[in-house]
Amino acid sequence: MSNLCLVTGANGHLGNTLVRALLERGERVRAGVRDLDNHVPFAGLSCELVYAELQDKAAMLQALEGVDVLYQVAAVFKHWAKDPQAEIIDPNVNGTRILMEAAAEAGVKRIVYVSSVAAVGQNGLPLTEDDWSAEEHNAYFKSKILAERAAWHAAQTHGLWMVSVLPSAMIGPNALRLTDTMNFLASVQKREVPLDPNFHFNFVDVRDVAQGMIQAAAKGRPGHRYILANERSSPLASLVAAANTVTPGYRLPPQAPKWLLLCVAWLKERVAHITGTPANLLVSQVRMFYGIKQEYSIAKARAELGYQPKPPEEALRMAFAYLSVRQARA
Numbered sequence: 001m002s003n004l005c006l007v008t009g010a011n012g013h014l015g016n017t018l019v020r021a022l023l024e025r026g027e028r029v030r031a032g033v034r035d036l037d038n039h040v041p042f043a044g045l046s047c048e049l050v051y052a053e054l055q056d057k058a059a060m061l062q063a064l065e066g067v068d069v070l071y072q073v074a075a076v077f078k079h080w081a082k083d084p085q086a087e088i089i090d091p092n093v094n095g096t097r098i099l100m101e102a103a104a105e106a107g108v109k110r111i112v113y114v115s116s117v118a119a120v121g122q123n124g125l126p127l128t129e130d131d132w133s134a135e136e137h138n139a140y141f142k143s144k145i146l147a148e149r150a151a152w153h154a155a156q157t158h159g160l161w162m163v164s165v166l167p168s169a170m171i172g173p174n175a176l177r178l179t180d181t182m183n184f185l186a187s188v189q190k191r192e193v194p195l196d197p198n199f200h201f202n203f204v205d206v207r208d209v210a211q212g213m214i215q216a217a218a219k220g221r222p223g224h225r226y227i228l229a230n231e232r233s234s235p236l237a238s239l240v241a242a243a244n245t246v247t248p249g250y251r252l253p254p255q256a257p258k259w260l261l262l263c264v265a266w267l268k269e270r271v272a273h274i275t276g277t278p279a280n281l282l283v284s285q286v287r288m289f290y291g292i293k294q295e296y297s298i299a300k301a302r303a304e305l306g307y308q309p310k311p312p313e314e315a316l317r318m319a320f321a322y323l324s325v326r327q328a329r330a
Contacts, residue, residue, distance in 0.1 A: 006067045008032040008052050008099070009074030011041040013182070014114065014167070017174045018071055018210040019047055025214065032063055032074065041176050054095030057102050064106035069217050072099060072113045072151075076143070077179060079285065080269070080278045084139030092143040093150055100154035111155070111162040112217050115148040117202065117229055120166055122294040129166070129225040129300055138284035155223075163220035167209045168202035168229035168296065171319035175206075175326075183280075185316075186323055188239045189247065195256035197286075200233040202294040205315040208308070215305040226305060229296045230312045242316035246324050261286045 005022055009015040010031035022029050023045060031042060032052025042049060050063045054074055064070065074095070081087035096113075103111055118141040121133030135141040148164055155162040169181045178186060181201075187193055212228040220226060240252050256264075265281045272279035301307035309315070 002027045003068040004028045004030065004066055005069045005071060006030045006032055006050075006052070006063055007071045007073055008054065010047075010049075010052075011035070011038060011176065012073065012077075013175045013179050014170055014206055014209060015071075015073040016041045016176070017172070017206045018073065018213060019045065020174065021207070021210040021214060023047060030063065030067065041174075054099045055091065057098050060099055060102035061106055064102055064108055067106065068109050070099075070103055070108045070111045071213060071217070072096075072111060075114070075147070077140070078278065079138060079140045079180060079282055080272060081139065082273060082276065088139040089143040089146065092147040096147040096150045097154060100151055100158065100160065104154070104158035104160055109161060110217055111160055112213050112220070113148070113151045113162055113164040114213070115151075115164045115166045115225070116144045117166050117168045117227060117294070117296060118144040119148045120227065120296065122288065122292050124292050124295070126231075126295045126297045127227075128297045129227055135284075135288065138282065138288065141284075141288075161222045163216050163222060164225045165209070165213055165216050166225060166227045166229070167212075168204050168227075168294065170206040170209055171203050171315055172206040173322045175322075182319070182323070185239065185243075185319055186327075188236070188250075189243050189320055189323055189327075191250055193236070193253060195253050195260075196236045197261055197281075197289070198235070198255050198258075198291050199285075199289040200235050200291075200293040201289075202229050202233045202296060203312050203315055203319075204228060204230050205310045205318065208310060208315075212301060212305055212307045212309075215307065219305050221304065224300075224304075226301045226307070227296045227298055228301055228307060228309070229298055230309050230315070231295065231298055232312055233294045234312045234316065238313065239316060242313060243320045245317050246320045258286065258290045261290065
């Protein structure tokens with residue numbers, strides 16, 4: 001009999017893609033969501049919808065009953081909030097602790113915990129699973145570091161079989177609500193990026209991440225981390241080239257100096273605190289990303305999981321094609 005899998009955050013970009021990949025393999029899937037009335041992400045899918053709020057232990061115990069494999073995908077994914085501690089850090093860290101306790105009590109056999117390369121860091125060199133970021137100023141990055149450490153502590157305390165996967169910036173289909181990453185691509189496609197920020201993001205197709213997670217559950221070594229990224233990062237020029245394969249005619253804007261981006265980011269954060277509208281550029285992001293190539297070694301995931309991501313150029317072309325179709329249907 002196939003495994004019973006619980007996917008938390010099943011209505012999100014990665015979670016929904018993972019649900020689809022598991023169903024294609026013939027697995028039994030519980031899709032964990034907070035809004036049971038929203039059936040749109042699961043139209044035509046033969047999965048069981050369950051309430052899954054990570055900070056509600058009773059709900060998680062019920063959702064985990066009889067589960068063989070837990071794919072912990074759910075997380076707050078945003079970089080700005082009026083109260084970052086309460087809105088980003090605490091939910092991600094406390095939710096992880098509560099979920100892991102519930103998984104231990106429910107007798108879950110295997111856990112694939114989704115962290116992020118945010119917990120690894122970026123310094124212009126190919127980083128590995130042995131690296132840990134020390135970022136303190138960006139709330140999202142800090143939350144991913146603390147949450148993954150909390151997951152490992154709980155796994156050790158309760159004797160749980162767990163691997164963690166660390167995806168880079170995920171792009172591609174099944175994004176019913178655009179993530180910050182996909183919104184950035186959409187802004188490029190709409191010619192709404194007036195200056196080159198000199199950021200070099202590491203993009204990976206969300207479907208490749210989902211397949212890497214499935215292989216991590218089957219082949220991963222408990223107690224180990226696996227980076228699910230691409231070997232090369234992409235500057236804005238690569239995004240413009242990929243966007244032009246779908247909607248031609250976009251010229252690369254001039255590169256912004258770092259001091260100008262810092263000023264713009266500072267102003268955007270001040271306005272955000274007044275209006276409550278999220279800032280789309282933060283001082284912490286400029287300091288972390290400006291001129292730095294986000295590059296990682298995926299040798300371990302290749303060797304142990306058979307991980308084979310699409311090259312970033314191909315992943316970007318497919319993502320822009322998806323956004324074009326999505327916009328046409330809107």
